[in-house]
Amino acid sequence: MKRIILLVTLILFLVPAILLATEEGKLIIWADDTRAPIFKEIASSYTEETGIEVDVFEMTMDDITEQIVTASPAGEGPDFVVGAHDWVGRLVLNGSIAPIDLPEDIIEQFDPVTIDAMSYGGKLYGVPYSREGVALLYNKDLVPEPPQTWRELVNIAKELTDTSIPQYGFLVEYPYPYNCFPILSALGGYVFGKNPDGSFNLNDIGLDSVGMILGAELIDWLIEDGLMPEEVPWETMTGLLSEGHLGMVITGPWSVPIAEKGGVNVGVAPIPDICGQKPKPFVGVSGLMVNAYSPNKAIIQDFLLNHYITNEVMMKIFEMDPRPPAYLPTFELVKDDPVMNAFAESISNGISQPNVPEMSLVWNIWAEAMTMIGNQTMEPYEALEEADMKLEEIMKGNE
Amino acid sequence: MEKKFRKYILKISIFAMVDALVLFFCIMFILNDDIIISSIIFVVTILLNWLGFSKKSYPLRYLLPGLTFMIAMVVVPIGYNVYISFTNYSTGHIVSKDQAIKNFMNRxxxxxxxxxxxxxxxxxxxxxxxxxxxxxxxxxxxxxxxxxxxxxxxxxxxxxxxxxxxxxxxxxxxxxxxxxxxxxxxxxxxxxxxxxxxxxxxxxxxxxxxxQYTYDSKKDILIDNKTEKIYRVKNAQFVSDDGEMLDPGWTEVIGFQNYIRLLTTEKYRKPFFSVFLWTIEWSVLTVFFSFVIGLGLALLLNDPKIKMRKFYRSLLILPYAMPAFISLLIWRYGFYNSDFGLFNKILNSMFNITIPWLNSPGWARFSVILTNVWLTFPYMMLVSLGALQAVPGNLLEAARIDGANGFQRFRKITFPLIMISIAPLLIGSFATTFNNFTVIWLLTEGNPITGIGNVSGATDILISYAYKLAFIGKAGNELGLSSAVAVVIFLIIVTISVLSFRRTKVLEEVADEL
The missing domain is CATH 2.40.430 (Periplasmic binding protein-like II)
Structure with missing residues (x-):
């Protein structure tokens, strides 16, 4: 009697368990909480068209980049991950993502910077959908007309800055190289040189290039003149901005809602020219990447070519996540939003933020050099030259 | 009888449910080629069943849950950490060799x-x-x-x-x-x-x-079918004769190399010792000051002459009761910020001075200790209060009759007596502070920097230094190296703890003589 009961219960629990086993022939997408809802929409319309199921799982970005490395080779990974282009280098190094073959005429329909951003070692590893970068955000009540030149910008900054309130005319998040880069790059500063094939030349580090040093000097003067504190963390910047005590700031679309919540009359303009040269902000790109171990190569290709890279889908993504589309036919259709268009104009001069895994080290050492410049321990040329030298040593493999 | 039978059926069904679930996981793991995990789970379940139904195993039933948790939460992580420190686990070397080859075969x-x-x-x-x-x-x-x-x-x-x-x-x-x-x-x-x-x-x-590739398992080489290039195994990666490396590489055991690297590379070794010294300073100063303040307050609050003791006590416990994650961020951005922080605003308006609380190495070290003492003294006060209750009143009374003054009574009777119970707690507190990643990371992230390209900042303690080491590799994570640092820290703490507990034994003997 007892044994029979035992057996029956056992069987009752085993049957559904076996039915739960994973199946091939359907797509799995991993996306973070802001992108998952978008891709759930897109997935359902693909299922309607083809009858092929698509599951979208919501995970944090860190979980995605960490888990795909170990889950994919074990056959438990997704077919696609939705992510930022700066993952590409690291994921390629770990063998997690596979190159994507797209016909030339389709690649031409994307903003070249975004394709550049998603490429590694001359191969394309992701299909972009949006791009973003920094521009000059200004408070229309304090700055009625955005400045056209750096000189005008400095003059406005001098007029508005009053540290006793405190109020600042112009800020850039400091010492963060990402935010400072437009100023550093305008006169020719760069991070890595390029090989003839378009890949980054890790032995040509441009932290000590003349343009970079001159750009750092410009920021250093603002600090020396008391127009900018020696350190501007995110909290300080957003605090001043939303309280209406900040005239202009170099920042991205993510700061617009914060300013608007504080009741600020927000305007966005391209960052003013420096000595007649256009500042070049870093462009960040979001897109789809493909698991190197996926068994569904044909479905993936079909999903990309016949569904994802179409005006309807790209439009749907834009509606749910209003950042400048990377797919140019869609971008043409949505150009009339002034804020988005200003950001798009600013990043149209931009360059893709390097996606090599070495970049995380560069960010650190670069920020350290900027800190030393900001707290007046070192002159820009000293700090940047030392940073450059340290990086060159590491790249050569001497620790 | 009826009731007993029902109980028995309930027991059997619960076991059956658990067993079925386990069987399901076993099958899933076998399907995923994880035979080791599968068999571990299987053996553990059989053990559990034996425990549940055998009379002999009765005492073990109470011991085993604790043992299991200890193994799962302490022994396994430490073992895994030690294992990782002997491998080249890092970005580009995360998958196994079979998986890497499978990746190449897939191309x-x-x-x-x-x-x-x-x-x-x-x-x-x-x-x-x-x-x-x-x-x-x-x-x-x-x-x-x-x-x-x-x-x-x-x-x-x-x-x-x-x-x-x-x-x-x-x-x-x-x-x-x-x-x-x-x-x-x-x-x-x-x-x-x-x-x-x-x-x-x-x-x-x-x-x-x-x-794209053919793998020759006998020679252990990879041949590119397009260019006919040959890639040989070197440092857990396929490398061609002209130095081209194929990604991904794989994880392999490399012996003591991480430890040797730590000791021989100037860039790691030099900060290691200065960071070690600062970690000791930070722990000793924190424990000392928080204990002195905590004990002092406890002595005050233990005095029946003071009114509203309960009120003061609850007020003083606040720093301990508040989640440190929040209060630390308030200290960092609200108090210490050099432009908008409360401290500098007050100092600026009253004396017209500005202090770089977190921006200069000396001040930053002072600030992190100050904040940590603020976080820790309520704990010290609490344990001291508890210990003070255990000091027998008649001893103090006798001392007073013998003509000992207040300080002598404290020095000769109260202090030695409470140290018996508090000394081990101080050692515990020392070990916690030694590894208090949260406070350092939320306050300064180890900054201010000591120079461009230096791995360690001025307030980095060993554990935050280890964390930073994990991410400063040329191309991403250096988890193997970082694990080696963690193992070294573990050994240091074990040594310090063992030595200190020996000393507290001496204290106990003192107490016996009293």
Whole structure:
């Protein structure tokens, strides 16, 4: 009697368990909480068209980049991950993502910077959908007309800055190289040189290039003149901005809602020219990447070519996540939003933020050099030259 | 009897449920080639069942849960950490060698002027039977679902009016929806062709692909079929003779190399000792000051002459009761910020001075200790209060009669007595502070920096230094190296703890003499 009961219960629990086993022939997408809802929409319309199921799982970005490395080779990974282009280098190094073959005429329909951003070692590893970068955000009540030149910008900054309130005319998040880069790059500063094939030349580090040093000097003067504190963390910047005590700031679309919540009359303009040269902000790109171990190569290709890279889908993504589309036919259709268009104009001069895994080290050492410049321990040329030298040593493999 | 039987059935069903669940996981793990995990779970479950039903194992039933948790939460993580410190686990070396080879075998290329084929599928809605492949220049090819090329003329077929083979072997042409239903079968189809194979390239076409690499398992080399380059194994990666490295590499055991690297590389070694010294300073000063303040307050609050003791006590416990995650951020941004922080605002308006609380190395060290003392003194006060209750009043009374003054009574009686119970707690507190990553990371992240390209900042303690080491590799994570640092820290703490506990034994002897 007892044994029979035992057996029956056992069987009752085993049957559904076996039915739960994973199946091939359907797509799995991993996306973070802001992108998952978008891709759930897109997935359902693909299922309607083809009858092929698509599951979208919501995970944090860190979980995605960490888990795909170990889950994919074990056959438990997704077919696609939705992510930022700066993952590409690291994921390629770990063998997690596979190159994507797209016909030339389709690649031409994307903003070249975004394709550049998603490429590694001359191969394309992701299909972009949006791009973003920094521009000059200004408070229309304090700055009625955005400045056209750096000189005008400095003059406005001098007029508005009053540290006793405190109020600042112009800020850039400091010492963060990402935010400072437009100023550093305008006169020719760069991070890595390029090989003839378009890949980054890790032995040509441009932290000590003349343009970079001159750009750092410009920021250093603002600090020396008391127009900018020696350190501007995110909290300080957003605090001043939303309280209406900040005239202009170099920042991205993510700061617009914060300013608007504080009741600020927000305007966005391209960052003013420096000595007649256009500042070049870093462009960040979001897109789809493909698991190197996926068994569904044909479905993936079909999903990309016949569904994802179409005006309807790209439009749907834009509606749910209003950042400048990377797919140019869609971008043409949505150009009339002034804020988005200003950001798009600013990043149209931009360059893709390097996606090599070495970049995380560069960010650190670069920020350290900027800190030393900001707290007046070192002159820009000293700090940047030392940073450059340290990086060159590491790249050569001497620790 | 009836009740007992019911209880027994309940027990059996619970065990059955657990066993079934375990069996499910075992099967899943076996399907995923994780035979080791599967067998561990299996053995553990059998053990559990034996525990549940055997009379002999009765005492173990109470001991085992604790033992299990200790093994799962302490022994296994430490063991894994030690294991990782002996491997090259880092970005680019995360998968196993088999997985890396599988990755290379998976790579194929589409040759220049490679062929593409349309296809027509024949079968029933439930399954595919034949494919007719068609390309512009070639003759049509008929294949079955095993990938064999068939002779079109040997199989019965009929043409419809337009001259199109609408029926083969009594199977009809499937429409797209029907094909997509069987997409799994279609995707797995590989038709051997020349040097490679035809497989589904998009849903509507077959492409000719050539595998990019061939692996020679005897020689352990990888050959690129396109360029005929040979890649040999070097440092857990395939490297060609001209130095080109293929990603990914794999994880392998490299012995003591991480430890040797830590000791011989100037960049790591130099900060290691200065960070170690600062960690000791930070722990000793924090424990000392928080204990002095805590004990002082406890002595005050223990004095019955003070009114509203309960009120003060609850007020003083606040720093301890508040979540440190929040209060630390308030200290960092609200108090210490050099431009907008409360401290500098007050100092600035009253004395017109500005202090770089977190921006200069000396001040930053002072600030983190100040904050940590603020966080820790309530704990010290609490334990001291508790210990003070245990000091027998008659001893103090006797001392007073003998003519000892207040300080002498404290020095000779109260202090030695409370130290018996507090000394081990101080050692515990020391060990916690030694590894208090949260406070350092939330306050300063180890900054301010001590120079460009230095791994450690001025307030980095060993554990935050280890964390930073994990992420400063040339190309991403250096988890192996970082684990080696963690093991070293572990050994240091064990040594300090053992030595200190020996000392507290001495204290106990003092107490016995009293």
């Amino acid at each position: 194929e290329y589409f040759p220049e002027n490679g062929k593409k084929y349309d296809y027509i599928a024949y079968g029933t809605p439930e399954s595919l039977k034949y494919l007719l492949l068609h390309s512009e220049n070639d003759e049509d090819t008929l294949v079955d679902m095993e990938g064999n090329v068939l002779d079109f003329n040997e199989i019965k077929h009929s043409y419809d009016d337009s001259g199109f083979p609408g029926n083969i072997d009594n199977f009809y042409v499937l429409d797209q929806k029907e094909i997509f239903k069987n997409i799994k079968e279609l995707q797995n189809l590989k038709i051997t062709y020349l040097n490679g194979w035809l497989r589904l390239g998009t849903l509507r076409e077959f492409y000719y692909y050539i595998p």
